[in-house]
Amino acid sequence: MSGAVSQLAGGAAPAVALLVAGRIATVTLNRPDRRNAVSLEMWRELARLFEALGRDEALRGILLTGAGGNFSVGADIAEFASVRATAEQSLEYEVAVDAASTAIAATPKPVVAAIEGYCLGGGCHLALACDFRFVAPDAALGIPAARLSIVYGVASTRRLLALVGLSAAKRILFSAERFGAEAAVAMGLAERRARAPAAAAQDFLEGLAENAPLSIAGAKFILNGLAVGEEPLDPAAAQAVIDRASRSDDYREGREAFAGKRPPAFTGR
Known part of the structure; x- marks a missing residue:
């Protein structure tokens, strides 16, 4: 793992903690005393950290979770008076x-x-930006923006709409309700209910790690572009990720492994 990535999570008891085990990185929101309320600095740290993890060729998957039995109660509203008090600060905050x-x-x-x-x-x-959401039986998911006179941002609303559809998205945003694990799975807000979601996610990611990383990266780029992109998917950009995989050593390895009836050993190159 690169030194740059390691430094991002450095220091004692970081509010955003990083653990790398083999090919899987675990990013933990680490303010259990505040139920992992996300501060402005944490928003900025998450952006820096995920950008760095994305560049680490040794990694094959990332797990995002929270410490102390909660994922996150949301933004740290207690700091809004100092970091989101004006229209200018609100804009800067939403950018982060x-x-x-x-x-x-x-x-x-x-x-x-x-x-x-x-x-x-x-x-x-944060959860909506992930590819999958695994929820514990005690999970409570919701967006209370309507009780704070906040309009949920366009990017997250687009992701919510892509996941649950128009009627369910309206119910979630209009009502400010909290939904349990079963309801979240039923409406498409989550994919899997698990007693130990972190362990289930780890096993799932380990399974994905056996597949070709260029295939996964290309599929993610195209699917996200089709479903939640701000602009129509650029055919040239999509073709570029397809061509990269077609020209890769992994493509040759996949064919040879199939012919030899053995598991492929993909490298991401």
Whole structure:
């Protein structure tokens, strides 16, 4: 793992902690005493960290979770009086929030959110940017923007709409309700209910790690572009990721492994 990535999570008890085990990185929101409320600096750190993890060729997957039995209660509203008090500060804050979710969504690695306890507001914002959401039986997901006179941002609303559809997205945003694990899975807000979501996510990512990383990265780029892109998917950009995989050593390895009836050993090159 690169030194640059290691330094991002350095220091004692970081608010955003990083652990790398083999090919999987675990990013943990680490303010359990505040139920992992996300501060402005944490938004900025998440953007820096996921951008760096995306460049690490040794990694094959990323798990995002929270410490202390909760994913996150959302943005740290207690600091709003100092960091989001004016229209100018609000704009700067939203730029930081969107940068964090964009970095998660844009990383070429598969990302799974392992959710226990509260996943509210800004916590949902982060979870929606992940490729998959695994939820514990005690999970409570919701977006309370309507109780704070906040309009949820365009990027996250687009992701929510792509996941759950128009009627469910309206219910979530209009009502400010909290939804349990079963309801979240039923409406498409989460993919899997698991007693130990982090362990289930780890196993899932380990399975994906056996597949060709260029295939996963290309599929993620195209699918996200089709489903949640701000502009129509650029055919040239899509063709570029297709061509990169077709010209790769991994493509040759996949063919040879298939012919030899053996598991492929992909390198991402």
